[in-house]
Amino acid sequence: MNTPMEISEPNPTIQPEISTDQNGSVPLPDPVPVPEHNSCPKFSEEKFLVSVEVCLKASSTARAEDVRIAVERMLEKRSMSYVDGPIPVPADDPFLLENVQKICICDTDEWVDNHDILLFWQVKPVVHVYQLSEEGPCEESTGDGQLSSFNEWILPAKEFDGMWESLIYESGLKQRLLHYAASALLFTDKGVNPFLVSWNRIVLLHGPPGTGKTSLCKALAQKLSIRFNSRYPQCQLVEVSAHSLFSKWFSESGKLVAKLFQKIQEMVEEENNLVFVLIDEVESLAAARKAALSGSEPSDSIRVVNALLTQLDKLKSAPNVIILTTSNITAAIDIAFVDRADIKAYVGPPTLQARYEILKSCLQELLRAGILINLEGSDNFVLPNYASLKDKLHVPELEESVSINLCRQLLEAAEACEGLSGRSLRKLPFLAHAALCNPYGCTPSKFLRTMIDTANRERPALPE
Numbered sequence: 343m344n345t346p347m348e349i350s351e352p353n354p355t356i357q358p359e360i361s362t363d364q365n366g367s368v369p370l371p372d373p374v375p376v377p378e379h380n381s382c383p384k385f386s387e388e389k390f391l392v393s394v395e396v397c398l399k400a401s402s403t404a405r406a407e408d409v410r411i412a413v414e415r416m417l418e419k420r421s422m423s424y425v426d427g428p429i430p431v432p433a434d435d436p437f438l439l440e441n442v443q444k445i446c447i448c449d450t451d452e453w454v455d456n457h458d459i460l461l462f463w464q465v466k467p468v469v470h471v472y473q474l475s476e477e478g479p480c481e482e483s484t485g486d487g488q489l490s491s492f493n494e495w496i497l498p499a500k501e502f503d504g505m506w507e508s509l510i511y512e513s514g515l516k517q518r519l520l521h522y523a524a525s526a527l528l529f530t531d532k533g534v535n536p537f538l539v540s541w542n543r544i545v546l547l548h549g550p551p552g553t554g555k556t557s558l559c560k561a562l563a564q565k566l567s568i569r570f571n572s573r574y575p576q577c578q579l580v581e582v583s584a585h586s587l588f589s590k591w592f593s594e595s596g597k598l599v600a601k602l603f604q605k606i607q608e609m610v611e612e613e614n615n616l617v618f619v620l621i622d623e624v625e626s627l628a629a630a631r632k633a634a635l636s637g638s639e640p641s642d643s644i645r646v647v648n649a650l651l652t653q654l655d656k657l658k659s660a661p662n663v664i665i666l667t668t669s670n671i672t673a674a675i676d677i678a679f680v681d682r683a684d685i686k687a688y689v690g691p692p693t694l695q696a697r698y699e700i701l702k703s704c705l706q707e708l709l710r711a712g713i714l715i716n717l718e719g720s721d722n723f724v725l726p727n728y729a730s731l732k733d734k735l736h737v738p739e740l741e742e743s744v745s746i747n748l749c750r751q752l753l754e755a756a757e758a759c760e761g762l763s764g765r766s767l768r769k770l771p772f773l774a775h776a777a778l779c780n781p782y783g784c785t786p787s788k789f790l791r792t793m794i795d796t797a798n799r800e801r802p803a804l805p806e
């Protein structure tokens with residue numbers, strides 16, 4: 343059995359097994375994270391490869407290649423700095439205006455410190471063109487009124503648009519996951535001999551409830567479907583609820599597993615198809631096995647768990663599958679399934695910095711939607727991020743602006759939310775709004791005061 347790689351920050355239960363450099367930091371792979379257009383990363387020593395994602399309009403029928411060339415040309419003409427976020431579609435380019443919904447620069451933060459910016463001459467943009475699928479989930483029902491056993495999406499899906507950006511973690515967790523999955527796909531695609539170099543395509547995210555594990559799996563699948571779309575023009579995500587596989591009628595469960603994997607196998611046989619299988623709450627497999635052993639469940643259940651594990655082992659050998667799993671169990675995870683996972687990451691509750699950034703994004707969204715009224719009058723009012731707070735908060739009191747006062751309040755709110763999960767944090771602004779005496783035309787400052795009160799009041803019992 344391979345030794346799993348722990349790619350999260352150290353946590354009390356599982357020690358990282360990845361090597362560190364002399365400074366004790368985890369070395370990142372060489373700066374070649376993004377596949378080139380032929381899905382093969384190209385080393386560029388002088389320049390940083392920066393991903394530029396271009397989303398086509400739903401109505402567009404333009405060839406992705408033509409759009410890519412047009413965007414590359416547009417970027418070449420501009421002497422711009424590269425920071426994460428959208429850039430406007432040029433008004434003087436009718437072709438791009440007609441076909442492109444948005445252009446987004448991604449992941450520059452992994453190359454620069456928070457205060458630096460990348461200038462155009464330091465960057466080689468890697469343009470990825472994609473169109474969102476609007477089909478929605480295709481639910482597979484069991485036909486007898488029970489829970490469906492799986493959902494299926496065509497990726498990249500409209501539902502998952504913006505999910506990656508909305509998930510905020512410190513210490514580059516998202517980037518490391520993306521690098522590992524991208525490397526695994528590249529090794530497979532290049533036919534690296536697994537007996538000589540061993541790797542795997544099973545990812546396990548574990549941690550307390552509401553920390554965004556399921557969302558992170560879906561967002562990762564979406565990202566990879568965009569980054570690898572020239573190698574894999576079709577991409578699907580199959581979400582399996584481990585719970586629903588263990589139906590009351592265990593004799594049915596065996597059939598469900600067989601049906602599910604037959605379907606996945608068919609998808610995988612198409613070599614241009616990239617398939618993600620997401621299994622939530624894998625610990626329920628262990629629970630079913632344990633219950634069967636103690637005699638409190640029919641022994642059928644152990645057969646179902648074993649069938650599932652066998653099927654997963656079979657699937658593992660297919661080059662175009664990535665298996666994503668989540669578990670809420672943070673302590674000793676010792677189920678047979680987990681041993682199979684190669685990439686394990688602990689996803690914990692948000693730290694102060696992440697809480698600040700999550701609440702900041704909530705506040706910005708309420709300002710954008712006009713729920714809060716910005717007294718500074720600017721349409722593009724942007725609050726500073728956590729990293730630049732230190733400098734901002736040290737200005738003399740006389741020079742203090744409305745935005746600096748807001749930062750202080752936001753920081754206070756983030757401190758008041760210690761111990762809350764990301765899910766609870768994203769609910770807090772709604773609860774605060776409902777608690778306002780006058781919910782119309784509230785200022786951000788008044789809103790933040792209410793949010794701090796709400797956090798203090800609700801913290802012990804905030805629903806997950």
Ligand SMILES: Nc1ncnc2c1ncn2[C@@H]1O[C@H](COP(=O)(O)OP(=O)(O)OP(=O)(O)O)[C@@H](O)[C@H]1O
Nearest residue numbers: 508509510551552553554555556557670764765768
């Ligand atoms: N770190 C985070 N940054 C931003 N949003 C977050 C974060 N963590 C959780 N959320 C929010 O919480 C929601 C719920 O997360 P999700 O269901 O993926 O968590 P989970 O860990 O899988 O929970 P569970 O284990 O209970 O199923 C997300 O859609 C997101 O809005």
